[in-house]
Amino acid sequence: MTAELVRGQNHPLPQTRLEIRISAGNPIVAGATLGDEQGTVQGVEWVAHPASPQLPGIEVSKQAAAAHRLAVDLDALPEGVHRVHVLLALVSGAGGPVRFGAMAAPSVAVTGLDGTEVAGYTITDLDAESAVVALELYRRQGAWKVRAVGQGYAGGLAEMLRDQGLPQAAELAAEINDAVARGMARSVAQPPPRAAGDDGRVRTATAGTGAAPDTPAQPQTQAGAQPSSAGDTSAGASPGGPINYQHPGRRTAAPPTPPPAAPPAPPGQPARPVAGDASGWTMDERLYNQVWGMFEDLARTTAAYRSAVDFAESRMEQELDKVLSDPRTRVGPAADTARAQARAKQAGLVEQARTALDRDLAQLTAEAEVVEPALPPAYARWDSPVWQGYQVPMEVPMALRLGDLHLPERTGLRIPMLVRLPLERGLWIDAGRTGSAHGALLDSAELRRLAAETAVAHAARLLAVYPVDEFSLHVIDPAGSAAASLAPLVSSGALREPPVAGAAGVSSVLAALTRRVDLVQMAVRSGATDALPPDLDLAQQLLIVHDFPHGFDDRAVTQLRYLADEGPSVGVHLMMVADREDAQAYGPVLDPLWRSLLRITPVADDHLADPWVGHAWTYEPPLVPAGSQVLQRVLGQVGRAREAYGR
Amino acid sequence: MTVNMSKGQAISLQKADGGTLTAVRMGLGWQAAPRRGLFGSRTREIDLDASAVLFADKQPTDVVFFRHLVSDDGSVRHTGDNLVGGAGQGGDDEAILVDLQRVPVHIDQIIFTVNSFTGQTFAEVQNAFCRLVDETNGQELARYTLTGGGQYTAQIMAIVQREGSAWQMKAVGEPANGRTFQDLMPHIVPHL
Numbered sequence: 001m002t003a004e005l006v007r008g009q010n011h012p013l014p015q016t017r018l019e020i021r022i023s024a025g026n027p028i029v030a031g032a033t034l035g036d037e038q039g040t041v042q043g044v045e046w047v048a049h050p051a052s053p054q055l056p057g058i059e060v061s062k063q064a065a066a067a068h069r070l071a072v073d074l075d076a077l078p079e080g081v082h083r084v085h086v087l088l089a090l091v092s093g094a095g096g097p098v099r100f101g102a103m104a105a106p107s108v109a110v111t112g113l114d115g116t117e118v119a120g121y122t123i124t125d126l127d128a129e130s131a132v133v134a135l136e137l138y139r140r141q142g143a144w145k146v147r148a149v150g151q152g153y154a155g156g157l158a159e160m161l162r163d164q165g166l167p168q169a170a171e172l173a174a175e176i177n178d179a180v181a182r183g184m185a186r187s188v189a190q191p192p193p194r195a196a197g198d199d200g201r202v203r204t205a206t207a208g209t210g211a212a213p214d215t216p217a218q219p220q221t222q223a224g225a226q227p228s229s230a231g232d233t234s235a236g237a238s239p240g241g242p243i244n245y246q247h248p249g250r251r252t253a254a255p256p257t258p259p260p261a262a263p264p265a266p267p268g269q270p271a272r273p274v275a276g277d278a279s280g281w282t283m284d285e286r287l288y289n290q291v292w293g294m295f296e297d298l299a300r301t302t303a304a305y306r307s308a309v310d311f312a313e314s315r316m317e318q319e320l321d322k323v324l325s326d327p328r329t330r331v332g333p334a335a336d337t338a339r340a341q342a343r344a345k346q347a348g349l350v351e352q353a354r355t356a357l358d359r360d361l362a363q364l365t366a367e368a369e370v371v372e373p374a375l376p377p378a379y380a381r382w383d384s385p386v387w388q389g390y391q392v393p394m395e396v397p398m399a400l401r402l403g404d405l406h407l408p409e410r411t412g413l414r415i416p417m418l419v420r421l422p423l424e425r426g427l428w429i430d431a432g433r434t435g436s437a438h439g440a441l442l443d444s445a446e447l448r449r450l451a452a453e454t455a456v457a458h459a460a461r462l463l464a465v466y467p468v469d470e471f472s473l474h475v476i477d478p479a480g481s482a483a484a485s486l487a488p489l490v491s492s493g494a495l496r497e498p499p500v501a502g503a504a505g506v507s508s509v510l511a512a513l514t515r516r517v518d519l520v521q522m523a524v525r526s527g528a529t530d531a532l533p534p535d536l537d538l539a540q541q542l543l544i545v546h547d548f549p550h551g552f553d554d555r556a557v558t559q560l561r562y563l564a565d566e567g568p569s570v571g572v573h574l575m576m577v578a579d580r581e582d583a584q585a586y587g588p589v590l591d592p593l594w595r596s597l598l599r600i601t602p603v604a605d606d607h608l609a610d611p612w613v614g615h616a617w618t619y620e621p622p623l624v625p626a627g628s629q630v631l632q633r634v635l636g637q638v639g640r641a642r643e644a645y646g647r
Numbered sequence: 648m649t650v651n652m653s654k655g656q657a658i659s660l661q662k663a664d665g666g667t668l669t670a671v672r673m674g675l676g677w678q679a680a681p682r683r684g685l686f687g688s689r690t691r692e693i694d695l696d697a698s699a700v701l702f703a704d705k706q707p708t709d710v711v712f713f714r715h716l717v718s719d720d721g722s723v724r725h726t727g728d729n730l731v732g733g734a735g736q737g738g739d740d741e742a743i744l745v746d747l748q749r750v751p752v753h754i755d756q757i758i759f760t761v762n763s764f765t766g767q768t769f770a771e772v773q774n775a776f777c778r779l780v781d782e783t784n785g786q787e788l789a790r791y792t793l794t795g796g797g798q799y800t801a802q803i804m805a806i807v808q809r810e811g812s813a814w815q816m817k818a819v820g821e822p823a824n825g826r827t828f829q830d831l832m833p834h835i836v837p838h839l
Contacts, residue, residue, distance in 0.1 A: 075684050075685065076684070076685050296721070297721070300717075300719065300720050300721030300722075301720070301721070301749075303719040303720050303721075304719070304720030304721075304722070304749070304751035304752075305751075307708060307709075307719065307720065307751055307753070308751045308752050308753040311703050311704075311706075311708065311753040312753065315704060349752060349753055352752040353751065353752045353753070356751070356752055612717070612719070612721075613719045
C-alpha cells in the first residue's frame with residue numbers, strides 16, 4: 001500500500017533494507033547525510049555524496065543523473081546515527097537549470113528491495129532553491145520512519161550542509177561539484193533531441209548534458225538504464241568508451257572445431273559410435289574424455305551385472321535353505337519342485353543380467369574399435385600406425401597411456417589407461433613376484449629383465465611425447481644389470497648422460513636433483529623464478545632407479561624419500577624398478593615411498609582399482625611387439641632432435 | 648499439467664503414446680533462509696536432501712544421496728548437494744535422475760525420500776516442494792507441496808517399481824522424521 005506523502009507527513013517503514021528512487025526532469029545530484037539525535041552531522045565522513053558514494057548502510061550514485069536509486073540498510077548505519085537526510089542538488093555550472101523552479105518537480109519514492117513502494121513524495125512549490133532536503137529517515141522508539149521534508153536552500157549545497165551543522169560545508173560542497181563535473185566529463189553525451197512528433201519515447205536516464213549541445217557530431221551512445229554504470233569506466237579505459245571485459249593476458253581462443261557428428265542411426269538400434277564424441281576444446285581432450293567415459297561405463301555396467309548375479313545367488317541360497325530347514329518338506333516331490341523353482345529363478349535373473357551386459361559390452365566394443373585407431377601417439381599402443389609416422393612434437397600432450405585395462409567379463413575389451421601429464425605421481429615398476437598366473441610362470445631373473453624393459457618402454461614414450469626441451473631423463477643403474485634393456489635409450493642419444501653406476505654415481509645424481517627441487521621450491525615460494533641460475537634444467541625430470549636399494553646407503557635413501565615427497569610438485573618424478581622384498585631391511589620407513597608411487601607391473605596383473613566402484617582391473621603393460629623396431633626408430637628421431645637443439 | 652497426487656495413488660509410467668517412460672527426475676526445491684542484517688552468514692541455513700534407495704526384492708542394495716552421488720551401476724545420479732536452497736521460484740535445487748532402462752535387472756523398487764538435514768520442519772521452510780518429472784519431455788508427473796506439511800522433517804515421497812517390463816509410480820507422501828534416509832528405513836519397509 002503506497003502512501004503519497006505531503007510536506008511534513010511521516011510514515012512507518014516496514015523494513016530496514018530499502019531503496020530510495022529519485023526522478024527529476026534534469027540530471028541532479030543525490031546525496032545523504034547522517035545525523036545524531038539532534039540532527040547534527042558530525043563530520044564529512046557522515047555525508048554520502050558523489051565523491052564518496054559509500055558509507056556503512058547507505059550508497060548513492062557517483063554522478064548526476066535524472067534518475068537515482070539509493071540503497072539503504074538502516075541496520076548497518078554507524079552507531080549513534082538517528083537521522084538520514086536525503087538531499088537533492090542541481091548541478092552547478094553545467095548549463096542546466098539553476099533553480100528547481102525552472103524544471104519539473106522532482107519526486108522521491110521509498111521502496112522495498114523487491115520494488116514494492118512504501119511511500120512516495122513529490123517536492124512541489126520550489127522556486128529559487130538549488131538544493132533541497134527531500135526526505136528524512138529517523139529513528140523513533142527503536143523503529144524507523146520516513147518524513148517528507150522538502151526544505152529548499154537558495155544558497156545551494158553549501159548552505160544546506162552548513163545548516164546541518166557541518167563546519168566544512170563550503171569545502172565539501174566544492175568537492176561534490178568537482179566530482180560531479182568529473183563524472184560528467186567521463187560520461188557519454190546525451191542523445192540529440194529528437195525530431196518533433198517522435199517525442200513519445202520514454203526519457204532515458206542518460207547521464208550528463210555538458211558536451212551534448214555543441215558537439216552533436218561525436219558518436220552518440222545511449223547510456224544504460226543504470227546511470228552509475230555509464231561513467232564507471234576505469235581510469236585506463238578510453239573516456240566514455242565501452243568497457244572491455246576481456247582478460248588482458250588471455251588471447252582469444254578460436255572456438256573449438258565441433259566434434260564429428262555421428263552418422264544417423266538406423267531405426268531401432270543404438271547410434272554408431274564416433275571417435276572424439278565427447279566434450280573438449282581439442283581432439284586430444286575429447287578423446288581423453290571419451291576414453292575415461294568408456295572406462296566409467298564399463299566399470300558401472302559390470303557393477304550392475306555383478307550385483308544382479310550376486311543377488312540371484314543369495315536369493316537362491318536363501319530359498320534352498322528354507323526348503324532344507326523344514327524337515328517335513330526336505331524330501332519329496334514338493335521339495336524338488338521348490339528347488340527347481342529357486343534354481344530357475346536364479347538362472348532367469350542371471351540370464352537377464354547377462355543380456356543387459358552383452359548389450360552394453362557390444363556398444364563399448366564398437367566404440368573401442370573406432371576410438372583405438374584415432375588415438376594420437378601419446379594415447380596409442382606401440383603397434384598403432386601413428387607411431388610409424390611419428391614426429392617430435394612441439395606441445396606437451398594432455399595425457400599418456402600407461403597400459404591397458406580389462407575386466408574378466410570381457411577380456412577382449414581393453415580400455416587405454418590414460419594418466420594426465422605432467423605426471424602427478426611417480427611410478428613403481430614391480431620387479432617382484434605378483435600373485436597373477438603370468439608372474440608365477442616366470443623366474444625371478446626373467447621378471448627383472450621384463451621390469452627393466454617395461455621401464456624403458458615407459459621412459460621412451462615419455463621422451464617421445466614431450467617436446468625435446470621439456471623433459472629430461474636420468475638413470476641410476478648401480479650394478480649395470482639393466483645395460484641390455486637400456487641400450488636403445490643410450491645408443492639413440494635420447495638419454496643425455498649414460499646411466500650412472502656405483503655409490504658415487506647414485507649420490508651425485510641425487511644431489512643434483514635435490515638441488516634442483518630446493519632451488520625451484522625456494523624460487524616459487526618467494527616469487528623470484530627469474531632469479532634461478534641459468535644452468536638449472538627447468539624441464540620435467542624423471543629419475544629411473546633400477547635395482548633399488550642396490551648401491552644406496554642410508555643417506556641416499558633419505559634423499560630419495562625427499563625427492564619422492566617434494567619432487568612431484570616441482571616436476572621431478574621417480575620411476576623405481578624394484579622388488580619390495582629387496583628393501584625389506586629398511587622396514588616400514590619406506591612404506592610411504594611405495595605408497596606415493598603408482599604401482600604397475602611388467603606382466604598382466606589385477607591390482608588396479610577404478611575410482612567409481614573399485615573393481616579389480618587387470619593391468620597390461622604397453623610392451624613393444626616382439627621383433628618391432630618402432631621403439632628404436634622413435635628414439636632415434638628423439639635423439640637427433642635433441643642433438644639439433646643442443647639438449 | 649500437474650498431477651497433485653494423493654497418498655497411495657498409483658500411476659503407470661506409460662506415456663500417452665504407448666511408449667514407456669525411460670528416464671525420470673525427482674526434483675526438490677525450497678527457498679533459502681532469509682539473509683539477516685550485516686552478518687548474513689550467520690543465517691540458519693536450510694538444507695533439504697533428496698535421496699533414492701534401490702531395493703531388490705525388499706533388500707536395500709544401493710542408495711543415492713549426497714555422499715554417494717551415483718549408484719554403482721550408474722543408472723541413478725544425484726546432481727549434487729545443495730546446502731542452502733534457491734530462490735523458491737519453482738526450480739529444482741536438488742535433483743535425482745534415474746535412467747530406468749539402465750537400472751540393473753534385479754532392482755525392482757526405487758524409493759524417493761526428502762530429509763531436512765539441518766533439522767527445520769517443513770512448517771518452517773518456505774516454498775518447498777518435491778516432484779517427479781518425465782525427463783524425456785519435462786512433463787511433471789507428480790508434485791507434493793512440502794511447505795505447511797506440519798512438524799515433520801522428512802517425507803517418503805514415492806516408489807517407482809517394476810510392473811512387468813515397464814515401470815509404475817506409486818505416490819506415498821508419508822511424513823516422518825529423520826536426518827538422512829537411514830532414519831527413514833523403518834518407515835520405508837512397510838511400503839515395499
